[in-house]
Structure formats: structure tokens, C-alpha cells
Amino acid sequence: MKSCPICRDELPDETVLQVDDLGHCVVCGRRFEAKTDLPETASSTTVSQPAVEYELTEAERRRMDEVRRLRAIAYGPPSKALQATKLKGFLALMIIACILVYAYIWDRHRKSQQITSSRDQVTYRAFNALFGPSSPLNTEEKTDEFRHFRSTKVRWKGVVSYVNKGTDEELYVILRHPLSFAASDVLVRFGESHRSAVEELKVGQAIRYTGQVSEFDHGTGFITVREGQLRP
Incomplete structure (x- = not known):
């Protein structure tokens, strides 16, 4: 050689x-x-x-x-370099896919939070406009629409018109919400832990309260709120 x-x-x-x-x-x-x-x-x-x-x-x-x-x-590049290039490309695609999935999930969560937040902030006036005596909806339409508001948390202010000091679910207060047009009364049910505060309420007293909307009565027009709590 x-x-x-x-x-x-x-x-x-x-x-x-x-x-x-x-x-x-x-x-x-x-x-x-x-x-x-x-x-x-x-x-x-x-x-x-x-x-x-x-x-x-x-x-x-x-x-x-x-x-x-x-x-x-x-x-062409050596086989090891080619494999490394392919692996880097695959990892890059996986990272991009994960980012897109995360962005989609976060967007859905954000929108659901906005919807929940808007329902939590529903005013009595807006609720009464849909389900009160002056509502343009008929009974069937009210029932269908109420499905979207059941268990909605509310923070309202009303005037005490009646206090019932019974036990269990019979501990409740009926409040009126003065408006310039016909309005539904609200029946707020309280737990036993709130008995002392409820028993001190007087008719005609204005109070702030929170709770969850549970039902409304087509006949009487009453709106029922459960898990009521008095607020300062």
C-alpha cells in the first residue's frame, strides 16, 4: 500500500x-x-x-x-445527527401541541368563570324582570329559563315583611324589594346557626343578605333563596 x-x-x-x-x-x-x-x-x-x-x-x-x-x-448529515434533528423536531411539535391544548383549556375555563361571575352578580331588578309579575315570559318560558339560574348565588337588599321562627326549614324571612313596578317577594331560608341573628330582625328593617336561588312559585310569584346569610 x-x-x-x-x-x-x-x-x-x-x-x-x-x-x-x-x-x-x-x-x-x-x-x-x-x-x-x-x-x-x-x-x-x-x-x-x-x-x-x-x-x-x-x-x-x-x-x-x-x-x-x-x-x-x-x-447528507451523519445518521446520529439526523436522528437528533428528527428528535428535536418531534419535541418542538409536542411542545407546541401542549401550548395549544393549555391555551384552549384556559380559554374555556376563563369563559366559564366569566359566565359564573356574571350570574353571581345578577341584581334583584334583573331577576324580577325575568320571573316577576311584570315578566313578558309565559309560564313555560319562565320554567325553561329558570334552569340557567337555579343555584345562582345572589347578594341582594330587601325590607323585612315577615319573620318565621320555626325549626329547621321553617326558619325563614320574607322580604319585599320596593320597585316602581310590580315585584316578587323573596323567601330566604336560614340554617339553625343563624337563628339568633334572624330572631332579632324586625318588620320594616332593611337588610342585606346572600344565598342561592332555589325556586320560584308561579302562583304566588315568590322567589325562594336557600342557605341565607345576613350581611352587614
């Missing part, structure tokens, strides 16, 4: 040492010149001197870098 005089890489026996146009070895890429001295006598044989290595110029380095880059494109 022969070898390159610069890099010492082995060459097949039938391979002739070659250089490119810039004088670079096609094996190692290093530049050299084969210096040959011819004797004055024609009968003498040609003597080859060791190759002389030259430092590449900036332009030559750029050209060699470009050649290597083009070779890399032609032969």
Missing part, C-alpha cells in the same frame, strides 16, 4: 496520488507541491522530492470550507 506523503493515509496500490486545482491532496485536503529535479543528462531517472506544505490563504480556506459544506449536503 502507498500513502499520502503529507497525511500518511494509505492509498490503494493502483491509485495515483492526486491533487486538486489548488494543489490540495484529494485525501487529506492539505496543500503541497511535488518538487522534481531533472539531471542534465537525459539518461538519468526522475527523482521526486518530499511534498512541501504551504499555509492556506484566507480565500483558499473559505473555498475549502465551501467544498466541505457542499460535500456534507451531497452526502
